[in-house]
Amino acid sequence: MADIRLIASRHSAFYSPLISMIAGGFLEKEGLSATYAPAGPGQNAVVEVAEGRADVGQSAVSGSWSALDAGEKPSVAHFAQINARDGFIVAARESDADFNWEKLLDAKFLYVHGGQPEAMLRYGLHRVGIDLSDVPGIESPGGDEMVGQWRDGQGYYFHEQGAFPQQLEHEGIGHIVGSIGEIVGPTAFSSLIGRWDWLGTDQAKRVTAAYRASRNWVNTADPMDVAKAEEPFFPGIAVEATAAAVGYYQKLGTWDGDITVPRDLYESALDVFEHSGIVSARHSYDDVVVAPPGDAT
Numbered sequence: 001m002a003d004i005r006l007i008a009s010r011h012s013a014f015y016s017p018l019i020s021m022i023a024g025g026f027l028e029k030e031g032l033s034a035t036y037a038p039a040g041p042g043q044n045a046v047v048e049v050a051e052g053r054a055d056v057g058q059s060a061v062s063g064s065w066s067a068l069d070a071g072e073k074p075s076v077a078h079f080a081q082i083n084a085r086d087g088f089i090v091a092a093r094e095s096d097a098d099f100n101w102e103k104l105l106d107a108k109f110l111y112v113h114g115g116q117p118e119a120m121l122r123y124g125l126h127r128v129g130i131d132l133s134d135v136p137g138i139e140s141p142g143g144d145e146m147v148g149q150w151r152d153g154q155g156y157y158f159h160e161q162g163a164f165p166q167q168l169e170h171e172g173i174g175h176i177v178g179s180i181g182e183i184v185g186p187t188a189f190s191s192l193i194g195r196w197d198w199l200g201t202d203q204a205k206r207v208t209a210a211y212r213a214s215r216n217w218v219n220t221a222d223p224m225d226v227a228k229a230e231e232p233f234f235p236g237i238a239v240e241a242t243a244a245a246v247g248y249y250q251k252l253g254t255w256d257g258d259i260t261v262p263r264d265l266y267e268s269a270l271d272v273f274e275h276s277g278i279v280s281a282r283h284s285y286d287d288v289v290v291a292p293p294g295d296a297t
Contacts, residue, residue: 004034004207007054009045009063011038011143012161013234013245014087015190016226017215017255018058021207023229026214030206036233049193050075056207057193058082061261061269061288062116068283077199077290078191080211080259085181085252086120086189088112091158091165091174099177101128103157104135110155112142116189121159123272124183144236150174162245163237170241181252187272188265191289205294212259212292219255223247261289 004027008015021027022034039045045057046064057076064074092099104125111121122132138155140146143164150158150168158165158174168174192211198204218226227243234242249255266285273279 002032002203004032004056004203005054006034006036006056006058007043007045007048008036008038008058009060009190010058010161011233012087013163013227013230013237013242014161014249014254015058015082016218016230016246016249017082017211018192019230019233020218020226021210021214023233024214024217024226026210026217027207029213030210032203032206032210046076046193049195052195055194055198055203058190059193060116060190061188061266062119062273062279063193064288065273065279065283068287069280074288075195076193077196078193078261078288079199079204079290080192080208080292081188081257081261081265082190082192082215083249083254084186084189084257084262084265085249085254086124086179086184086187087161087249087254088117088121088159088180089162089165089176089248090178090180091168092177093156093174095175096177101125101130101178101183104130107136107156108138108154109135109157109159110138110140110146110149111157111159112146113137113139117142117159119272119276119278120184120187120189121180123275124180126275127183127185162248163234163241166241166244166248167237169244170238179252181254184272185268186253186265187268188261189269191261199290199293201293208259208293208295215255215259218246219250223250259292260295
């Protein structure tokens with residue numbers, strides 16, 4: 001049984017369609033086994049895939065724009081969409097049924113700085129009339145470190161992907177009040193990548209078939225069934241919190257539609273990055289995205 005090496009840029013329940021390729025047994029049904037790991041310190045998923053240390057990675061179409069900005073061909077292609085929305089969720093110290101985004105201007109906001117998370121946050125707030133530069137922010141790399149900062153009393157608002165905010169709710173130390181995905185709208189947030197030469201292989205076709213089945217299952221199954229399957233991947237998160245995150249993303253429409261990266265959502269991602277001034281041109285979809293292996297073109 002061939003082993004597929006999977007690498008993720010970030011590790012969270014937001015990427016359940018990727019994780020459940022293993023957890024839900026979909027790769028095994030295609031005669032494949034797999035190893036999975038989040039990128040470690042100093043690692044980059046695009047580089048790991050491009051240099052052959054991983055076969056499939058979780059990235060974003062924006063991850064290919066720096067190469068195009070430099071006049072180079074991207075070293076990988078994006079062949080399947082994972083998430084069609086930003087997955088960052090905002091939690092507060094206290095429950096607030098009357099939350100509005102202007103409240104961020106008056107309290108410390110613990111949010112992920114840099115890259116796509118900040119670009120999406122900045123764009124989403126812009127759409128509701130707020131400049132992120134006016135928000136008193138606290139820098140964080142996110143994940144477990146951000147949870148540690150929260151436990152230490154830093155910040156009144158918290159910005160991370162599920163199931164971290166749901167875990168805060170589960171423990172009674174946070175309350176979800178908003179979603180960046182709602183204010184940004186549909187966009188090409190994250191996708192699967194592979195080397196150009198790998199895309200034409202039988203292995204690529206089998207991975208794609210497994211992924212399509214996994215994403216459909218994650219989007220339609222009982223959230224607790226998904227959470228229980230994925231429980232070994234999230235040892236620090238209560239299964240109830242993971243289930244709540246999966247249900248949240250299902251309702252948000254995060255995993256709706258086919259796995260092909262839509263052109264309009266690609267253009268939406270360009271809008272986001274243009275707003276922050278971190279892309280030099282509206283790079284062509286066809287230089288970045290390919291049809292899922294095995295699909296008719």
